[in-house]
Amino acid sequence: IAGITQAPTSQILAAGRRMTLRCTQDMRHNAMYWYRQDLGLGLRLIHYSNTAGTTGKGEVPDGYSVSRANTDDFPLTLASAVPSQTSVYFCASKAGETDTQYFGPGTRLTVL
Amino acid sequence: GQNIDQPTEMTATEGAIVQINCTYQTSGFNGLFWYQQHAGEAPTFLSYNVLDGLEEKGRFSSFLSRSKGYSYLLLKELQMKDSASYLCAVTDSNYQLIWGAGTKLIIKP
Numbered sequence: 760i761a762g763i764t765q766a767p768t769s770q771i772l773a774a775g776r777r778m779t780l781r782c783t784q785d786m787r788h789n790a791m792y793w794y795r796q797d798l799g800l801g802l803r804l805i806h807y808s809n810t811a812g813t814t815g816k817g818e819v820p821d822g823y824s825v826s827r828a829n830t831d832d833f834p835l836t837l838a839s840a841v842p843s844q845t846s847v848y849f850c851a852s853k854a855g856e857t858d859t860q861y862f863g864p865g866t867r868l869t870v871l
Numbered sequence: 872g873q874n875i876d877q878p879t880e881m882t883a884t885e886g887a888i889v890q891i892n893c894t895y896q897t898s899g900f901n902g903l904f905w906y907q908q909h910a911g912e913a914p915t916f917l918s919y920n921v922l923d924g925l926e927e928k929g930r931f932s933s934f935l936s937r938s939k940g941y942s943y944l945l946l947k948e949l950q951m952k953d954s955a956s957y958l959c960a961v962t963d964s965n966y967q968l969i970w971g972a973g974t975k976l977i978i979k980p
Binding site for chain 2 (some may be wrong): 773799800801802803804817849856857859860861862863864865
């Protein structure tokens with residue numbers, strides 16, 4: 760069982776380019792999350808999905824979009840990357856409302 | 872607004888005990904989590920408290936006081952591998968996790 764996988768592991772991207780970060784879980788968890796983590800700021804929620812077919816905005820959604828076509832996959836798209844989106848991106852999932860969130864290994868994204 | 876405070880950095884000696892504090896102000900409370908994050912890796916679950924009191928799990932214990940908006944993580948018999956960041960997070964009234972910025976723990980031999 761892989762848990763949560765993310766791809767790519769790292770990426771260097773030119774500003775203005777479109778980029779999709781992939782996240783797949785095999786635990787059949789209902790809820791999935793995208794966070795960004797920057798030095799000194801902790802984890803900040805970008806978007807979330809409580810169940811397949813639904814999505815919601817987190818604390819810092821601008822410049823990002825998500826979709827949840829099925830239970831397993833939750834891709835995050837940057838329509839036109841900007842340098843301030845340079846960060847480490849973590850995908851997470853959990854089974855129920857008060858359950859533990861489990862994290863993927865992260866994607867390190869640099870926008871130049 | 873919602874806020875979680877924890878010290879930025881702490882230093883301790885191998886074999887000793889360290890207590891990492893966390894205070895919170897959130898819209899609602901549905902539990903408090905502690906996660907461990909080694910440099911360059913993902914956060915991993917350590918403990919969960921929803922009722923007041925102490926939860927012990929091996930060398931790690933976590934305490935919660937809901938009336939004071941306060942928790943601490945206690946690490947005993949420190950080992951070099953405990954060098955990591957420790958993240959405090961609270962589940963709010965919407966069942967979203969609100970995260971502290973993390974405490975970087977440095978263990979010295």
